[in-house]
Amino acid sequence: MKPSISASNTLENKQRGSIRPLKRHFERIKPSIKKGIKRILIVLLLTSGTFSACNYLETDPEDFVTPDNFYNTGADMERAVAGVYNRLIDQYGRMYSRGLYSYLVISDEFYYKGISINDQRVMDFDAGHLDINKFWEVLYSGIDRANQLLENIDKPDMDETRKNEIHGETLFLRAYYYFLLVDNFGGVPLKLSSTKSPTEPYLPRSSVAEVYAQILKDMLQAETLVGDISKYNYNEKITKTxxxxxxxxxxxxxxxxxxKDVARYQDALTYADKVITSGRHSLNPDYARIFINHCEEKYDIQECLWEIGMTGNQLGSVQLAGRVGLENGIECPDDAIGYSNGPLKPTGRLFKLYGAGDLRRDWAIAPYKYVTTNGVTSKSFYTATQIYERTCGKWRREYEQLTPKSRGYSPTNFPVMRYADVLLMKAEAENEVNGPNAAAYEAINMVRRRGYGKPVNTPDAVADLAEGLDQASFRDSLQDERGREFAFEGMRKHDLIRWGLFISKMQSLAIEATAEAPTNFKYSANAAKNTTPRNVLFPIPSTELTVNHLVTQNPNW
Known part of the structure; x- marks a missing residue:
């Protein structure tokens, strides 16, 4: 049953209606992929401070494409912006197809099944780790693609409105890639022009403040250029909200x-209010339905402002599938239902964070697994004491529509921005600027009411946050609420770091899990035990340090 939403035609099957944006771009460029985009990637991949150029340069291409003979038409620009979006899905799993909700965001909310030593998943790695190096490379690849498009934005004679939208989308994506870089690595080389030669000079690290200044410049300009989400019936495109x-x-x-630029709380409040007062978005009244929609390939542009679009099962020529529901799925041996080894398991801390009557717990954390007995697969429910044995339950492959279901990939989208996040950002910023006023309470209570299965606009004695909290107590409650609402959505580590709590939370988790986890699950404390202050940032990759001697390493790596 589809949830009730105010606007018509905003929730529809991704395999009906409008073809998905990235898929549409790639379908348009077949059969030109091999001759066109494949060759232009030669230029796009030559990112300063990112690759060893000699490893990526084809010296004798059959059909070389350069900026001189590309970016000439609207179709070229659509192909180019598709290439910028494409870095959000790295096919090897270092972006939103996998890493940014799993092994790149280890925190106190989950641990990895069966992994106890010598692995990034237990915070045991160094600057030479492949996934850290590739994460850096993918982000700079997206930046270089964006730079090259921006340098040619006025070249084609095309519809001016669409040109402006592409301009804005590209500016935003460049800024977003820098946001991921500065958030994970600290100050980084700030490269604002495309690589035109492998012999270009390298750049030193810019300061964190300088990187954020550029992020704001690009995003604020993008706000004036991109389209309104009301133009679309999907949410994979960058729009104003x-x-x-x-x-x-x-x-x-x-x-x-x-x-610690606390004046920015007022800016955060201003921008959260812009989204709220736009009237474009609202909470889906059913928390579980948000994630069922993802698995059923349906759009709900009221709740989900921005999703990373994935499609197919990686069996065709368009490689746009991900691992949502596998990497973070319910344990299941049956391919027809949807295989997952159930790698991500909740900590006891996450499980206990939910209060009595909070329906989100048994959706975010699976209350069952699938077992096969005598050829029949059925649900096996966990007992009340089997907390550490459970898995992530948000994206349940049993709801997937595409068949055959792959053991390695799924077509399920991943949400980067939900309306619940806007409301909780509103509550947080309001509390920091004005204290725990009525507006802060109403924003957090709307999210809580939905979590308890109550009408979101009606006060409720069970769901609503206790009245009379001071600013510090409201802040603590807000932090816990984000943990409940966004469990397994890749936000917890980011939140704990910006709150200055990452190290203390991991250290206390090590003590908790060691003391309370069953004997077979004591290893769930290992990632926390291995976390030290150096883990607030990733190391600058060794591949970067090898070629760019202007870049220095992060502390203690």
Whole structure:
């Protein structure tokens, strides 16, 4: 049953109606992929401080494409912006197809099944780790693609409105890639022009403040250029409320660690309010339905402002599938239902964070697994004491529509920005600027009411936050609420770091899990035990340090 939403035609099957944006771009460029995009990637991949150029340069291409004979038409620009978006899905799993909700965001909310030593998943790695190096490379690849498009934005004679939208989308994506870089690595080389030669000079690291200044410049300009989400019946494209919501997140981050620019709380409040007063978005009344929609390939542009679009099962020529529901799925041996080894398991801390009557717990954390007995697969429910045995339950492959279901990939989208996030950012910023006033309470209570299955606009004695909290107590409650609402959505580590709590939370988790986890699950404490202050940032990759001697390493790596 589809949830009730105010606008018509905003929730529809991704395999009906409008073809998905990235898929549409790639379908358009077949059969030109091999001759066109494949060759232009030669230029796009030559990112300063990112690759060893000699490893990526084809010296004798059959059909070389350069900026001189590309970016000439609207179709060229659509192909180019598709290439910028494409870096959000790295096919090897270092972006939103996998890493940014799993092994790149280890925190106190989950641990990895069966992994106890010598692995990034237990915070045991160094600057030479492949996934850290590739994460850096993918982000700079996206930046270089964006730079090259921006340098040619006025070249084609095309519809001016669409040109402006592409301009804005590209500016935003460049800024967003820098946001991921500065959030994970600290100050980084700030490269604002495309690589035109492998012999270009390398750049030193810019300061964190300088990187954020550029992020704001790009996003604020993008806000004036991108289209309104009301133009679309899907949410994979960068639109005005997406830019505004991410700006609120950027401002909140700047207000916290490491910049501590507390004046930015007011900016965060301003931008959260822009999204709220736009009237474009609202909470889906059913928490579980948000994630069922993802698995059923349906759009709900009221709740989900921005999703990373994935499609197919990686069996065709368009490689746009991800691992949502596998990497973070319910344990299941049956391919027909949807295989997952159930790698991500909740900590006891996450399980206990939910209060009595909070329906989100048994959706976010699976209350069952699938077992096969005598050829029949059925649900096996966990007992009340089997907390550490459970898995992530948000994206349940039993709801997937595409068949055959792959053991390695799924077509399920991943949400980067939900309306619940806007409301909780509003509550947080309001509390920091004005204290726990009525507006802060109403924003957090709307999210809580939905979590308890109550009408979101009606006060409720069970769901609503206790009245009379001071600013510090409201802040603590807000932090816990984000943990409940966004469990397994890749936000917890980011939040704990900007609040200055990451190290203390991991250290206390090590003590908790060691004391309370069953004997067979004591290893769930290992990632926390291995976490030290150096883990607030990733190391600058060794591949970068090898070629760029102007870049210095992060502390203690």
């Amino acid at each position: 997406v830019v505004q919501a991410i700006l609120a997140k950027v401002y909140l981050t700047m207000a916290g660690e490491p910049l």
